[in-house]
Amino acid sequence: MIGADAIRGHIDLILLAILETRPSYAYELSKTITDRSRGEYVVKQTTLYTAVKRLQSHRLLDSYEDVSSSGKPRTYYKITPDGHDQLDAKRAEWRSTRALVDHFAEGQDTA
Amino acid sequence: MIGADAIRGHIDLILLAILETRPSYAYELSKTITDRSRGEYVVKQTTLYTAVKRLQSHRLLDSYEDVSSSGKPRTYYKITPDGHDQLDAKRAEWRSTRALVDHFAEGQDTA
DNA sequence: TGCGATACTACGTCTGCCGTAGTACGTTGG
DNA sequence: CCAACGTACTACGGCAGACGTAGTATCGCA
Numbered sequence A, B: 001m002i003g004a005d006a007i008r009g010h011i012d013l014i015l016l017a018i019l020e021t022r023p024s025y026a027y028e029l030s031k032t033i034t035d036r037s038r039g040e041y042v043v044k045q046t047t048l049y050t051a052v053k054r055l056q057s058h059r060l061l062d063s064y065e066d067v068s069s070s071g072k073p074r075t076y077y078k079i080t081p082d083g084h085d086q087l088d089a090k091r092a093e094w095r096s097t098r099a100l101v102d103h104f105a106e107g108q109d110t111a
Numbered sequence C: 001t002g003c004g005a006t007a008c009t010a011c012g013t014c015t016g017c018c019g020t021a022g023t024a025c026g027t028t029g030g
Numbered sequence D: 001c002c003a004a005c006g007t008a009c010t011a012c013g014g015c016a017g018a019c020g021t022a023g024t025a026t027c028g029c030a
Helices: A011-021 A026-036 A045-057 A081-105 B011-021 B026-036 B045-057 B081-105
Strands: A061-066 A074-079 B061-066 B074-079
Touching: A011 A026, A011 A045, A011 A074, A011 A081, A011 B081, A026 A045, A026 A074, A026 B081, A045 A061, A045 A074, A074 A081, A081 B011, A081 B026, A081 B081, B011 B026, B011 B045, B011 B074, B011 B081, B026 B045, B026 B074, B045 B061, B045 B074, B074 B081
Parallel strands: none
Antiparallel strands: A061 A074, B061 B074
16 A cells, blocks of 8 residues: 555656546546556545646646536546646656665665 | 655655665765765755654654764764664655556556 | 445645744864 | 854744545436
């Protein structure tokens, strides 16, 4: 089970990366994350909704209603061109972060 | 330059890992981090002091004064046995987190 | 008709990192 | 001698992200 603080700040990257492939809606996104992490990471509903709203407010996601599906109409989220750019940027940032933490965590002394 | 939010939650791991080798004091720790990250990550003083105090309050670090050095007496920090355990735990957590983010970030679809 | 899955919102709280600022001591050097 | 600079540390308020809890609402199905 992975704690939220460890993931903190990377949820945007995860969501954008999932939505890069195809549009999805909040509930499905949360399932996708749970499934693909084999249950290791379960996003809280509040966290998820907050995150998609944040991304949308930054114009990284667009949303549209889908009435055709069964049940309540769903809000689908779709990545925007800006979202793609951000995704690239966040991937790069992640690689830097990963390299940095790896460096210290593994205690190498090569500068 | 790596933003603090990307590192957030991993500072404890970084500090413990550095102190695993040998005791150090706040100022030196900050220099170590700056140097070893080639200036990519510069910890703020407030962040650093908050972090070491937090670790100490959790009994992961011990401190002692060193009067022999020139200048103001320094507070040296030394990792405790509990700190070693935490370090192992945090390393493991980091590996999980890394695997998870990598998985999503790189858009693999192998569950 | 009511239960379970789906779909979402509201609100207050906690924690970590930041910005800014100030205090204080020592060595060095003009 | 005293001023500047590096070292060492504290205080305080702010902000954002994630959380816990809880409530609302619709639909399918038995």
